[in-house]
Amino acid sequence: MDVIDVIVKIITWPPLWQLVVLGLVAPLGVVVGILWFERKTAARVQRRFGPLHVSPRIGGAIQLIADLMRYAFQEIIIPKTVDKGVFLIAPLTALVLSIVPVVAVPFTSVSHYWPIPMEYSVLISLALSTISAIFIVLAGWASNNKFSIIGGMREAYMITAYELMIILAILSVSAMTTSYNFVDVVLAQTGGKWFIILNPLAFLAAFISVLMATSGFPFEIPESENEVVAGPFTEYSGLLYGVNMGAAYIKRFVYSIFITLAFLGGWLPYGPGDGFISGYLIPSLVIIVKATILMAVFSFLRAVYGRYRLDQALDFAWKLLFPLALMGFGLGLLEAYIGLIG
Amino acid sequence: MSGFVSTRGQVGFNDLKIPGAWSRKIGKDLYEVFIGPQHPGSGHMRIIIRIDGDVIVEADPDMGYVHRTMEKLGEGREWIKGIPLYERMAIHDACNVTLPYVRAVEQLLGIEAPLRAKYLRVLLCEINRIAAYLYGFGIFGVFVGHSTMYMWPFGDREVWIELADWLTGARLTHSYPVFGGVRRDVPADFTNQLRKAIRYMRKRLEEYRKIYVDNPVIRARLEDVGVIPKNLAIELGITGPNLRASGVLYDVRYNDPYEVYDELDFEIPVFQEGDALARVWQRVEEIKQSLRILEQVADWLDKHPREPILHDRFWKTAPPLHKKIFETEGRAKLVPLYALLKVPKGKAYARAETARGEITYYVESDGGQKPYRVRIVSASARNAIVFKYILPGHRVMDLPTIYGSIDYFPPEADR
Amino acid sequence: MVPPKPVPKTKPRRGIFHAFKGNLEALMIGVKYFIDPKRFTLIYPKEYNKLREGYRGFIVLIKQKCINCASCARICPAAAMKMIRIPEVDEKTGKQKVKNWPVIDYRRCIFCGYCVDVCPTEALYHVPYHDVVYQNMAEMYLDLESFQKPPEYKAAEEGIPVRYIVDEERGLVKVPYKEGEK
Numbered sequence: 001m002d003v004i005d006v007i008v009k010i011i012t013w014p015p016l017w018q019l020v021v022l023g024l025v026a027p028l029g030v031v032v033g034i035l036w037f038e039r040k041t042a043a044r045v046q047r048r049f050g051p052l053h054v055s056p057r058i059g060g061a062i063q064l065i066a067d068l069m070r071y072a073f074q075e076i077i078i079p080k081t082v083d084k085g086v087f088l089i090a091p092l093t094a095l096v097l098s099i100v101p102v103v104a105v106p107f108t109s110v111s112h113y114w115p116i117p118m119e120y121s122v123l124i125s126l127a128l129s130t131i132s133a134i135f136i137v138l139a140g141w142a143s144n145n146k147f148s149i150i151g152g153m154r155e156a157y158m159i160t161a162y163e164l165m166i167i168l169a170i171l172s173v174s175a176m177t178t179s180y181n182f183v184d185v186v187l188a189q190t191g192g193k194w195f196i197i198l199n200p201l202a203f204l205a206a207f208i209s210v211l212m213a214t215s216g217f218p219f220e221i222p223e224s225e226n227e228v229v230a231g232p233f234t235e236y237s238g239l240l241y242g243v244n245m246g247a248a249y250i251k252r253f254v255y256s257i258f259i260t261l262a263f264l265g266g267w268l269p270y271g272p273g274d275g276f277i278s279g280y281l282i283p284s285l286v287i288i289v290k291a292t293i294l295m296a297v298f299s300f301l302r303a304v305y306g307r308y309r310l311d312q313a314l315d316f317a318w319k320l321l322f323p324l325a326l327m328g329f330g331l332g333l334l335e336a337y338i339g340l341i342g
Numbered sequence: 343m344s345g346f347v348s349t350r351g352q353v354g355f356n357d358l359k360i361p362g363a364w365s366r367k368i369g370k371d372l373y374e375v376f377i378g379p380q381h382p383g384s385g386h387m388r389i390i391i392r393i394d395g396d397v398i399v400e401a402d403p404d405m406g407y408v409h410r411t412m413e414k415l416g417e418g419r420e421w422i423k424g425i426p427l428y429e430r431m432a433i434h435d436a437c438n439v440t441l442p443y444v445r446a447v448e449q450l451l452g453i454e455a456p457l458r459a460k461y462l463r464v465l466l467c468e469i470n471r472i473a474a475y476l477y478g479f480g481i482f483g484v485f486v487g488h489s490t491m492y493m494w495p496f497g498d499r500e501v502w503i504e505l506a507d508w509l510t511g512a513r514l515t516h517s518y519p520v521f522g523g524v525r526r527d528v529p530a531d532f533t534n535q536l537r538k539a540i541r542y543m544r545k546r547l548e549e550y551r552k553i554y555v556d557n558p559v560i561r562a563r564l565e566d567v568g569v570i571p572k573n574l575a576i577e578l579g580i581t582g583p584n585l586r587a588s589g590v591l592y593d594v595r596y597n598d599p600y601e602v603y604d605e606l607d608f609e610i611p612v613f614q615e616g617d618a619l620a621r622v623w624q625r626v627e628e629i630k631q632s633l634r635i636l637e638q639v640a641d642w643l644d645k646h647p648r649e650p651i652l653h654d655r656f657w658k659t660a661p662p663l664h665k666k667i668f669e670t671e672g673r674a675k676l677v678p679l680y681a682l683l684k685v686p687k688g689k690a691y692a693r694a695e696t697a698r699g700e701i702t703y704y705v706e707s708d709g710g711q712k713p714y715r716v717r718i719v720s721a722s723a724r725n726a727i728v729f730k731y732i733l734p735g736h737r738v739m740d741l742p743t744i745y746g747s748i749d750y751f752p753p754e755a756d757r
Numbered sequence: 758m759v760p761p762k763p764v765p766k767t768k769p770r771r772g773i774f775h776a777f778k779g780n781l782e783a784l785m786i787g788v789k790y791f792i793d794p795k796r797f798t799l800i801y802p803k804e805y806n807k808l809r810e811g812y813r814g815f816i817v818l819i820k821q822k823c824i825n826c827a828s829c830a831r832i833c834p835a836a837a838m839k840m841i842r843i844p845e846v847d848e849k850t851g852k853q854k855v856k857n858w859p860v861i862d863y864r865r866c867i868f869c870g871y872c873v874d875v876c877p878t879e880a881l882y883h884v885p886y887h888d889v890v891y892q893n894m895a896e897m898y899l900d901l902e903s904f905q906k907p908p909e910y911k912a913a914e915e916g917i918p919v920r921y922i923v924d925e926e927r928g929l930v931k932v933p934y935k936e937g938e939k
Contacts, residue, residue, distance in 0.1 A: 226383030
């Protein structure tokens with residue numbers, strides 16, 4: 001019994017729980033589901049069936065498992081001309097760094113279950129989330145392929161487009177609550193006063209800039225197939241390519257968690273109680289479900305939109321999104337000033 | 343140019359001016375990218391672009407990867423065998439592509455198809471035209487990243503292919519027109535299904551507009567991109583919808599009407615802007631006009647049933663069995679005369695408007711069983727030059743946009 | 758007699774609310790098809806398209822009707838149809854003689870149907886299917902015996918036959934094929 005106790009303790013130790021279970025296992029499950037959903041949604045809109053033949057009774061739901069296995073057992077080809085060290089390290093680091101911000105956000109209001117102190121969690125998590133993009137640029141550079149380099153440069157351009165907007169948009173909730181603590185932000189939304197209703201401008205700005213950050217569909221520019229094949233990932237194959245793609249989706253999942261906490265009320269309407277299940281597991285699940293729904297919305301856009309041109313995306317970011325994010329910030333300040341927020 | 347006659351060291355590799363096979367100094371800040379021939383956005387061709395940052399400064403279209411010596415092959419075959427051969431230039435536009443060949447040979451033979459056969463040819467030509475435009479839309483859609491616009495037109499194209507299949511017996515390579523007529527009459531109930539398809543297509547065009555042409559993202563990508571000014575369009579000799587989208591009124595169906603196009607009431611839309619968006623609108627409007635033509639053809643075919651569809655010169659040699667089969671099945675069997683057909687000595691020239699522009703055939707006969715020379719100038723071959731002159735100054739991401747909006751089809755260009 | 762007429766056009770202008778309206782329209786139509794996809798995909802091995810009579814599929818010879826005229830071999834554009842010489846005994850006179858019979862090479866055939874159309878006695882006909890599997894290239898060169906039998910059609914055993922009809926709302930509609938329809 002002692003051994004099981006110890007194991008349970010280790011697993012439910014907040015930093016480990018959040019990094020491994022909520023940061024790696026949950027996203028993998030969500031990503032597999034969301035990828036299936038994305039393909040099915042696109043197929044429905046496009047009057048097709050989508051994945052079907054792997055498991056016809058459940059609509060081909062385990063197609064993604066089959067794909068994953070194919071990636072896992074495919075030979076990883078490392079071309080002679082690449083910068084081998086960086087080539088190998090870049091996707092793995094990008095994956096790890098896209099998971100890390102999960103540790104810096106609270107999944108419950110019970111302070112016992114926070115991995116780190118949450119006083120500055122908004123700032124810390126946002127700062128951590130911006131690092132992984134650099135490694136995509138590095139991956140493109142290390143590949144020593146013209147398409148990869150162009151793709152990497154595009155990613156670099158896109159960083160300049162979305163990074164500030166995403167921070168500005170999410171920080172507007174700090175302006176509303178005068179706190180850098182995600183817990184305060186969530187608790188300020190009690191009673192149905194979700195910030196998506198109070199501050200739709202900031203939510204829209206955050207939504208669009210997350211689309212940009214994770215090459216979601218109107219902004220799927222770095223990997224744009226018709227000019228740069230697979231962008232920074234052109235030379236990758238097998239599991240390494242899978243890791244690259246997985247990193248992009250995990251990044252989107254992490255951003256979805258941020259948006260859930262900042263605008264969609266976090267674990268609300270559930271009030272965390274005592275104990276592991278009521279105080280930690282259920283609020284985490286509520287957040288994951290909300291984030292998954294948000295990701296489903298991201299996925300739906302694939303069926304409706306084409307992609308913007310690179311310069312148009314930059315234009316869009318700085319001429320439309322930046323003012324939008326500023327307006328959201330201003331609106332937040334105004335609402336805080338007139339005392340609309342608890 | 344001395345070509346391959348090389349004593350060692352005399353004529354270097356660089357003297358062979360094959361695009362992409364010679365090296366030369368490019369500007370210091372330029373980056374040379376080979377788009378194609380094995381590239382998701384190139385088709386069976388290569389475009390060599392040199393870019394400065396994100397802007398293309400030079401572009402070399404390098405075509406010929408699917409060259410199949412069509413013209414030479416044609417010289418070794420009997421006249422009738424040219425029809426299945428030449429339709430392989432653009433199999434999804436088969437009737438349009440082979441029709442001028444048939445008409446040129448008919449000129450040499452001094453015969454003309456009966457009226458019903460002409461209407462049937464127009465029927466299949468317009469079905470082909472719509473299907474080919476939809477094919478172009480699909481490719482264009484996926485080039486700008488719009489996967490729905492890739493699937494939808496390919497799905498709707500199936501409607502027209504199904505109709506063509508029903509009419510001719512083959513989905514793509516119809517081999518439908520033959521010298522002096524066509525091979526089959528319309529099946530029973532065909533015109534009703536056709537009318538349904540026309541009404542369906544009109545609805546779908548509106549949905550295409552909503553999800554694609556008027557979609558702000560797509561519109562931003564297409565508007566003012568790849569502008570071909572009117573004078574440049576004339577100077578480069580481009581043809582087809584691309585030319586008309588640049589404000590030049592030139593359509594073989596209008597300038598040199600063939601078959602029954604001068605008896606049908608339809609419009610030739612001419613757009614003024616000449617950018618990628620205008621080219622899309624041009625095609626949308628032309629599909630609408632094709633639907634109009636099809637309606638009139640369907641009405642005419644209903645009013646004039648059971649008229650001959652093969653010229654008397656061939657039909658009178660047909661045995662009674664042939665006539666019986668035509669009466670019962672609507673299938674005009676070929677008379678054995680076709681295999682041994684000798685075409686009188688002479689030269690003939692014919693042209694037609696395919697989905698991608700004007701195609702011209704120059705046919706010369708020395709009085710034998712095989713053509714002496716068949717020269718083909720296809721529409722895509724004339725449009726390919728656009729890449730060289732329009733791409734510079736655009737961004738790299740505009741390349742697929744322009745490629746797709748030109749609706750360039752390498753197998754047709756390379757012949 | 759109404760000749761075609763040119764009509765100058767310009768692409769529709771972009772209104773003030775275009776960005777809003779266009780996005781909304783695109784999203785609405787996406788949702789519309791998400792709810793009702795109107796698909797007409799053929800799930801191939803489980804159902805197959807029963808092609809209409811007149812489809813130019815594989816070609817079969819009726820030897821009794823053949824008059825050995827070689828028209829089919831002469832008109833074949835791909836030189837797939839060939840005449841082979843087969844010695845046989847004349848039933849009436851009992852003499853040895855050599856006759857020419859057509860055989861087909863499906864490695865070359867392009868299914869243009871010229872041979873069927875040119876045959877003066879209707880000795881050739883198309884079967885309305887095209888998805889036939891051969892194990893190797895040599896099998897595709899039929900001899901006189903196998904040319905007289907319709908090729909084996911595996912898909913027919915596994916799937917249900919459907920037929921497409923044109924529909925105003927949904928484009929094509931699959932209807933189950935009823936025996937005896939043309």
